[in-house]
Amino acid sequence: MTDSTPANSMWGGRFAAGPAEAMERINPSIDFDRRLWREDILGSKAHAEMLTAQGIITAEDGAAIAQGLDDIWGEIESGSFKFSHALEDIHLNVENRLREKIGDAAGRLHTGRSRNDQIALDMKLWTRGAVDALEVELKDLQAALIEQADRHAETIMPGFTHLQPAQPVTFGHHLLAYVEMIGRDRSRLADARRRLNESPLGAAALAGTPFPIDRHMTASKLGFDRPAANSLDAVSDRDFVMEVLAAAGICAVHLSRLAEELIIWTTPQFRFVKLSDAFTTGSSIMPQKKNPDGAELVKGKAGRILAAFTGTAIVLKGLPLAYGKDMQEDKEPCFDAVDNLGLCIACTTGMIRDLQANPDSMRKAVVAGFPTATDLADWLVRETGMPFRDAHHVTGRAVKAAEERGCGLEDLPLDVLREIHPAIDDRIYGVLSVEASLNARTSYGGTAPVRVREQVAEARKRFLGDGS
Numbered sequence: 001m002t003d004s005t006p007a008n009s010m011w012g013g014r015f016a017a018g019p020a021e022a023m024e025r026i027n028p029s030i031d032f033d034r035r036l037w038r039e040d041i042l043g044s045k046a047h048a049e050m051l052t053a054q055g056i057i058t059a060e061d062g063a064a065i066a067q068g069l070d071d072i073w074g075e076i077e078s079g080s081f082k083f084s085h086a087l088e089d090i091h092l093n094v095e096n097r098l099r100e101k102i103g104d105a106a107g108r109l110h111t112g113r114s115r116n117d118q119i120a121l122d123m124k125l126w127t128r129g130a131v132d133a134l135e136v137e138l139k140d141l142q143a144a145l146i147e148q149a150d151r152h153a154e155t156i157m158p159g160f161t162h163l164q165p166a167q168p169v170t171f172g173h174h175l176l177a178y179v180e181m182i183g184r185d186r187s188r189l190a191d192a193r194r195r196l197n198e199s200p201l202g203a204a205a206l207a208g209t210p211f212p213i214d215r216h217m218t219a220s221k222l223g224f225d226r227p228a229a230n231s232l233d234a235v236s237d238r239d240f241v242m243e244v245l246a247a248a249g250i251c252a253v254h255l256s257r258l259a260e261e262l263i264i265w266t267t268p269q270f271r272f273v274k275l276s277d278a279f280t281t282g283s284s285i286m287p288q289k290k291n292p293d294g295a296e297l298v299k300g301k302a303g304r305i306l307a308a309f310t311g312t313a314i315v316l317k318g319l320p321l322a323y324g325k326d327m328q329e330d331k332e333p334c335f336d337a338v339d340n341l342g343l344c345i346a347c348t349t350g351m352i353r354d355l356q357a358n359p360d361s362m363r364k365a366v367v368a369g370f371p372t373a374t375d376l377a378d379w380l381v382r383e384t385g386m387p388f389r390d391a392h393h394v395t396g397r398a399v400k401a402a403e404e405r406g407c408g409l410e411d412l413p414l415d416v417l418r419e420i421h422p423a424i425d426d427r428i429y430g431v432l433s434v435e436a437s438l439n440a441r442t443s444y445g446g447t448a449p450v451r452v453r454e455q456v457a458e459a460r461k462r463f464l465g466d467g468s
Helices: 021-026 030-053 059-078 090-110 115-151 171-196 215-221 231-236 239-265 293-316 325-354 359-366 373-384 388-405 414-420 426-430 434-440 449-464
Strands: 156-161 164-170
Touching (some): 030 090, 030 115, 115 231, 115 239, 115 449, 156 359, 156 434, 164 359, 164 434, 171 449, 239 293, 293 325, 373 388, 388 414, 414 426, 434 449
Antiparallel strands (some): 156 164
């Protein structure tokens, strides 16, 4: 096989001349769709087996095709297979090599199918495999988060809104929030996998085929739930690519948010956590630096993954049915997004697994910003029957008094608090400590350590299948 093979040699005598030089450069997809070789060969083997079973080709030809495809698999796997730009794509590269190996029988493989349903099949098989791999990787990330959450179920840290100290929470509770996010990511990918699991093989170019093929047989052989019901839809559908890319984009946003928190938490101003040397780098000029480059790259790649969905949707939005060569442009962004998401998940999992928390720094940060102000307001509501909005106003006056004295709410003298509102008595000091505030939040899903430990156990069951 050489790159001098005429570009029109595989589809007959319709063309008298070869393509223009620019066409030769823009048309081939082999540089990126070559990674579909496994899916292409698996689909061809299933198709050949079906053709043989239906009596469309002879058993002898079917056996020769199967053996030839196995040999090509070995050549590609070993690196001895020579891919040709002139043969345009993975389908023609494999088919041409098959013809070189077994002769005319190779030409019978394409009976009852088209490159249109062939590429749709290859992409579905590849995308399904990618989703399965991402599922394993995301589950591993959840396991790392759950282990750290369990370890820090009682480690107090400030909870933030607007990046301002709000209320005390535990570090374990904070990490469990990401466990829930990743759980939804896994659910979205599982939904996408379920919807994509219909086989387009046998839809042929767009209208089906007059040959007595058995699409249910090939669908079953390839692990699909059923064949796609409409031949036009089967070859033109790339919903499954967009849906997986949309789920990947949302997942990347979640990873980016966690990465940004890791970046903030590692600064000297916070010192909440320490990342391992394995996921940080130094500076070429400042020897004291330990930069969170792993987290920064996870954050940066989120934009790239989101762009893959946008780009693919733009390609597809104006296409009439059924197939157009525009659809060739779905592959590179899909491959790139999945590759980079997998890399981001692996990097995030490693950072979380190696992470060392600094409970002392977290505890010191909790007292800043009057984190128990809501507890004072809640006490007024609970003990005096005061409407919450009125209690909010009273608490605001107490915060102002503490600011003026440079102390915490728990350090305000009782006479000062009673000047603000006479219903306040010394029982108030039972709710103004950080520990009291934390332990009081026992509502389902709350941050009280007892609830966090329950959430850890539940997360292990729901997400990891651990019933212990």
